């Protein structure tokens with residue numbers, strides 16, 4: 133008997149479902165997105181998704197598997213992820229591989245804040261997803277999603293290099309379904325644009341009243 | 343994996359409850375049948391039980407002084423304890439590095455509100471950090487230690503988490519503010535009379551010192567380690583390590599887990615010594631219970647430990663090369679490491695976290711391909727090592743950066759407790775495999791690799807030579823794996839007889855010890871790991887002084903620490 137794993141965010145049936153993403157793309161395109169803009173979007177997304185630069189960030193065991201993924205046999209360069217950056221300011225994606233403790237949490241948040249948009253987060257391994265084997269500990273954050281927004285979860289303890297690659301490919305798909313021009317369809321709201329929206333609304337209201 | 347452990351633990355219980363079924367009915371297990379049940383609790387004290395001598399506050403300092411003069415200059419392990427009603431205290435394991443004689447003491451105080459004990463800082467350099475750990479976890483203050491700051495937890499942490507009556511989660515939500523780091527510290531110091539004491543404040547950094555933070559997010563600290571480095575120009579004047587960014591509270595978790603469950607966490611401490619760590623804990627529990635494991639298990643464990651050691655040393659080489667800018671060498675190392683991981687994967691199912699040793703044996707018998715694969719690997723690796731010398735170790739850039747850099751004397755190594763390759767590069771014969779032979783190490787011929795230079799280059803060479811020694815150990819054993827059970831039959835619920843036990847193995851980077859105090863329950867009362875890496879970080883301040891900032895990377899890389907093992 134096979135037990136269906138429970139995966140946060142994505143229902144099991146949708147896990148291998150390419151359609152959802154394609155639909156999303158189609159829908160966005162339908163909703164009045166301009167033809168020229170659309171082509172540019174795709175070009176940009178294609179470029180972006182194939183040159184995601186990860187931040188060298190590893191706190192424990194999963195980090196060693198990440199190194200193995202970068203090395204000769206699994207060769208992460210095939211996907212364009214090989215340029216690991218040591219500075220968050222140059223990185224596009226942070227692979228949280230390893231346990232995040234409460235002492236580390238503010239540091240992680242700060243690293244994330246220092247990254248330039250668009251930025252993505254992959255939670256690698258049981259520890260980053262939920263605290264893993266240490267979830268009962270007094271000093272471990274029970275999942276990095278409590279600290280920063282996560283795009284892709286890669287389960288395992290540690291995940292095999294193949295899972296890393298699979299997770300990164302999921303992230304690529306996510307990037308490909310993204311708008312660059314016009315509105316952004318990312319999960320969390322950009323605080324700056326939110327503020328601008330509000331201000332614009334206020335001005336409009338005032339104009340109407342006048 | 344843990345689930346499987348639990349399952350195997352539960353099944354025999356269910357069987358035992360049923361009225362005695364004839365043996366023939368029992369389901370046939372895999373080839374090497376599981377053998378007779380374990381004899382009841384032994385009457386003679388276990389092989390690894392500690393003979394604890396209790397000292398009082400009055401005679402403590404004289405006794406330690408006398409022992410130190412008699413040659414007990416190696417503080418192997420210092421363990422904070424909470425004995426509940428009896429108070430808080432500390433267990434000391436000390437050793438004479440010349441004769442190998444060992445002693446252990448305990449001392450306690452009944453005062454739980456303001457516990458104060460004498461420090462051993464004056465004799466052992468490493469005690470400073472060990473005592474800070476005991477202070478962090480138990481709140482014990484040591485008189486004579488000038489630096490009583492927390493070491494793993496944040497400075498604004500409330501309470502002492504390892505105390506049995508503490509509720510760490512209640513007062514300590516995840517704080518998202520930046521961590522406060524004081525430049526000042528204080529400690530209790532003895533008055534002139536040597537009995538009373540007073541508080542003394544001291545500065546870690548002066549106001550006009552130039553201090554650079556290295557870490558916690560830095561590619562060459564091998565994990566999340568934080569050094570505060572005081573510089574004068576480019577010269578290092580002082581290093582203050584800040585630990586705990588990966589403190590996972592393993593020791594506290596252990597106290598709520600059953601023995602088979604505690605095993606799972608050992609692999610995740612020093613993940614490059616997963617086999618050895620787990621071996622140490624299994625061995626400690628087995629010896630404490632008086633369980634004899636078969637020769638087959640002993641030999642399998644030995645081979646696995648050595649494979650793991652090679653794996654770790656290859657990673658040492660790769661990371662050092664990477665840190666110093668040699669990417670090719672990094673790729674070579676990882677290419678060869680995959681061969682070992684393949685061997686592990688066939689037998690254990692895992693690549694990095696192996697979960698292989700169990701109490702009373704190993705999880706599964708070796709894979710039919712195991713011997714063949716290992717035999718193919720040995721000549722391959724010998725050839726690879728020559729390549730390592732060609733591409734990196736004999737390279738003039740590396741030689742210039744490593745020779746004469748970060749010299750550690752033998753006395754320093756002993757006083758700081760730097761075991762493993764680091765100590766052996768300075769001429770200290772500290773190999774646990776020779777000092778206290780375990781598993782099948784007394785049946786094989788091998789040399790303890792020792793050099794005398796004590797610099798970064800020597801530390802690299804020691805590890806390269808150790809790979810060759812490990813290969814020769816494996817070569818001697820691989821064709822002579824005796825027949826036998828791979829798992830002794832254990833009771834469904836494992837209880838260790840009351841007492842205090844210590845066992846150690848030679849981990850990939852030094853002595854990995856397990857101190858277990860049991861009260862006869864199904865979970866340990868206290869399980870402390872002697873970290874292999876903590877002394878190596880503690881010595882950084884001493885060894886880096888006067889060197890250039892760039893040398894810190896070389897020195898840190900060749901000391902070879904793994905941070906989750908330090909923070910536990």
Ligand code: SF4
Pocket residue numbers: 192193194195229230231256257258259260264265288289290291610695
């Ligand atoms: S998920 Fe497992 S392998 Fe990864 S960091 Fe946590 S304990 Fe280590």
